[in-house]
Amino acid sequence: MRVNITVNGILYQREIPCDTMLLDFVRQCGFMSVKRGCDTGNCGLCTVWVEDVPVLSCSYPAARADGKRVTTLEGVQEEAESLGRCMARQGAEQCGYCSPGFIMAVLAMARELDNPTDEEIAHYLEGNLCRCTGYASQMRAIRAWMKERRGEGEP
Amino acid sequence: MYRIENYVFPSSLEEACRLLNGDLRGSAVLGGGCWLRLGRRHLRNAVDISRLGLDGIEEKEGWLELGAGVTLRRLETDLAVTGRFGGILGRSVSSIVGVQFRNMVTVGGTVYARLGFSDLITTLLSLDARVVFYRAGEMGLGEYLASNGCPGDILTAVRIPDDGRQAAYESLRRSRTDFPVLAVAVSRLGEDWRVSVGARPFVAARAERAEACLSRGGGADQAGELAAQELRFGSNLRAGEDYRRKLAAVLVRRAAQTLERGGEGCEG
Numbered sequence: 001m002r003v004n005i006t007v008n009g010i011l012y013q014r015e016i017p018c019d020t021m022l023l024d025f026v027r028q029c030g031f032m033s034v035k036r037g038c039d040t041g042n043c044g045l046c047t048v049w050v051e052d053v054p055v056l057s058c059s060y061p062a063a064r065a066d067g068k069r070v071t072t073l074e075g076v077q078e079e080a081e082s083l084g085r086c087m088a089r090q091g092a093e094q095c096g097y098c099s100p101g102f103i104m105a106v107l108a109m110a111r112e113l114d115n116p117t118d119e120e121i122a123h124y125l126e127g128n129l130c131r132c133t134g135y136a137s138q139m140r141a142i143r144a145w146m147k148e149r150r151g152e153g154e155p
Numbered sequence: 156m157y158r159i160e161n162y163v164f165p166s167s168l169e170e171a172c173r174l175l176n177g178d179l180r181g182s183a184v185l186g187g188g189c190w191l192r193l194g195r196r197h198l199r200n201a202v203d204i205s206r207l208g209l210d211g212i213e214e215k216e217g218w219l220e221l222g223a224g225v226t227l228r229r230l231e232t233d234l235a236v237t238g239r240f241g242g243i244l245g246r247s248v249s250s251i252v253g254v255q256f257r258n259m260v261t262v263g264g265t266v267y268a269r270l271g272f273s274d275l276i277t278t279l280l281s282l283d284a285r286v287v288f289y290r291a292g293e294m295g296l297g298e299y300l301a302s303n304g305c306p307g308d309i310l311t312a313v314r315i316p317d318d319g320r321q322a323a324y325e326s327l328r329r330s331r332t333d334f335p336v337l338a339v340a341v342s343r344l345g346e347d348w349r350v351s352v353g354a355r356p357f358v359a360a361r362a363e364r365a366e367a368c369l370s371r372g373g374g375a376d377q378a379g380e381l382a383a384q385e386l387r388f389g390s391n392l393r394a395g396e397d398y399r400r401k402l403a404a405v406l407v408r409r410a411a412q413t414l415e416r417g418g419e420g421c422e423g
Contacts, residue, residue, distance in 0.1 A: 001162055019158050019159035039156075044255060047255050054255045055258050056259065061162065105254070123249070127253010127255050127332065
């Protein structure tokens, strides 16, 4: 089937098998930040946004994204960089494999929740698994980044 | 993972039903698609109904109507939902995997599949919800759960009486975002009580003796014991039958006590 999907502002018109998942589609388009983790909709590594809503690209049919706007980490580089800097400072990215999906989820959260509490942050990110950090450093990084966004911290 | 030969966006429910019934064994409706995707079905037709405008949340003449395409995440964020029934709909789904997953999974896909582990079905059953099918029309959720299903038909909406009923939810999970070991929803409208127990691991069912006990003022302790006695429980990799039975008594008691105190967020 033929689909027209806009990824990070660029229109991709492709002929794809009907059971192609969005994860494979965006990677075939060259957006390699999107990672395959559990491939069962549990780990959050493959998080992308469809029309600004975070979804799991491993379980989202590419066909359903026909005519829609998809954003990967490559499409939000500036924001991702500032959050990534806070993560590096706090030791919140170790092997780094979960970082793209994690960053996409945090950026989505920042758009959705105004000044969230630690409990709200932890709850929002429950769908993003990390096997290195134990999450404490990630929480520190998010707090620092949010402070920075509010103009309260060091850039 | 499933295989799909043809991916179709029907332009109407009539067309969707026609496609389904033209090849009942080889076709499936895609709701969120997350559960279906984990199976190994070979679908000649995947019928995607996400563009049929079934994603509305409406307040209609004494009913709250959830379109089949409403995502679980919207149950947590839409004020028309969170402001009703003590916010139980949003709370009961909030431990299902993560936000991204709940942005995909739909009310219709969950209810139609009659999944035993469903938190949402457990909750809806305690709220006297009704289900609306395109061809078969409207029926009680309990009636649907007890039936052989509606193959070839499409669930279009779930309707909940907007009667001011308060509800409380309890579940136990081995880890935060896992399937529930057991799920319990209890609701109350004056002295009219409902007790629903799901993930037994069978699909949710009402505990009518426990309801009668609460209605006559028998108390939460006794209602919990009755629910544990009257329902059928089973074993799977998450828990054994005996454990679930004991757990049911505790969770029903806790949920009923919450409502006796006046609902979620109220201190005794």
